[in-house]
Amino acid sequence: MPIDKAYRARTSAIVACLLLLTPHLAYAVMPDGMEMPPSVTRNVPANVPVATSSDQVEIGNFSFSPMALTVAAGTKVTWTNHDDIPHTVVSDDDPHLFKSPPLDTDDAYSVIFQKPGTYRYFCSVHPKMVGTIIVKAP
C-alpha cells in the first residue's frame, strides 16, 4: 500500500518521537529514520511519547507471528527474535519509517505507533519474511 507524500511527511514527524527499546539499549529514531548511536543510559528525549498499551510480534520459524497485528494508536509493538539466526524489522516504505538493527537470538525491538494506518514491513535479511501492523484510531 503506497503512502502518499503528505501522509508520509506527517508520519515522519510522528516517527521522530518513536522510542525503540531493546533489553539493554535505548535508541531514538530521528525524523529521517536514521538511528542515533545506542545510548547506554535510559535517558530518553523529553518529547518521546508514552505508549498507552503494548503488544507483541514473535519472530520464529523464519516468520512474523501474528503476520498481521491490529493495535490501537499509541500502542508500543515489540518484536522478539526466537530463531537462532538474526532477523530485522524494516518498513516497506522508502525511506524506511522504521528499521531495526540486526536482532540476534532473544533481541527485541519496539516501535510506538501513534498514527492510524497500515504499516507493512519485512526482514531485510530474509525478504520472504513479511508482516503488517494495522493501527486503528483509539
Next chain:
Amino acid sequence: MSKSITSDVPQAADEQHGTNRRGFLKCGVWAGTGVAWIMSGGIPRSMSLDLVDTALADAASFSFVQISDSHIGFNKAPNPDPVATFRQGLQRIKSLPTQPAFMIHTGDVSHLSKPDEFDTAEQIIGESGFETHYVPGEHDILIDDGKPFFERFSKSADGWYSFDQNGVHFIALVNVLGFKSGGFGHLGEEQLAWLQRDLMAQSASTPIVVFTHIPLWMVYDKWGWGTDDAAQAMSYLKPFGSVTVLNGHIHQVIQKIEGTVSFHTAYSTAYPQPAPGTAPNPGPMKVDAGRLKSLLGIRDVNSLSTTQPLAIIDTPLSA
C-alpha cells in the same frame, strides 16, 4: 584427502540432498570422497583426483579455491566454534597438491557484520597467506548498507569488480543489496549495466567465472534462494563458450548445467542448511558433531588450460 572417485553423474538423491528434482546435479562428496566434475560440451563427466593432479603438472594450468559462508560470530548448534572450522578449511587448502593462485570468498564472512567478526576473519585469512577476492553475503551488510564490509574487503566502492587470471575472466557480483519486501537476491540496473560493459570487452572464447553470494538461478522460491534479475545477467553471458557461476548462501553443494553455463553452490565452513523444502525453515541443520564436518567444506577449482573446462572439486572437512 580421499582420492576415491564416485560414479558418473548425476548422483541419485540422498538423504541430505534429497530433492531429486530434474536439472539438479549432485556431488556425492558428503560420504567423504573427493570428486571432480569435468564440463565438456555441456555434458558433465566425473574425473578422478589423480588425473586432475597429473593434468595440473602442466605449467599452463592454475587453480583457485572457493570458500564461503564462514559466519564468524555464529555460536549455536550445530557449530559453537565456526572459527575453528574455518581454520580447518584453510588448513585443508594448504594441504592441496597444487596450491591455489588465490581464494574467493562468496560471502557471509561474518554473522552479524560486527567489526570484531570482520577482524577475526581478516586475521585468519591473512595468516593463510592467500590473496582473497570477496563478495558480501546478506549477513555482511547489516550495518550502514555494507559500508564497513566494502571498505575493508572490496576492490571497488560499489563492491562489484572483475579481474583476469591465466586467460580466465573473473567477475565478482553483489546481489545482497536492495532487497524488496517479499523478494529475492538482487543485482540492480547499475550493476547490470556495468556487467554488460565489462563483458563487451571480452571475446566469446574467454572462459568466464562469475561469483556472487545468492544463487543466480532459482534454487528454491519459497526460501528466497534465487536472484530476481539474474535472467538479465545470464542473457549477457549467453554468447560465451564457457561460463562457471559460483555461489554460497545455501550451505550445501547443488549443481546445474544449462547449455554452456554451469552453476555451483558451495559448502559453508560454519553450518549446513537443509536441502530445499526438507525442513520447516532454512535455519541451521542441527546435526551431531560427528556428522558436522561431512557437511562443511571447501571447493578447489582447477583450470587445466584455457581450452579445457574447469575441474571442480568439493571437499568436505571430514575427508
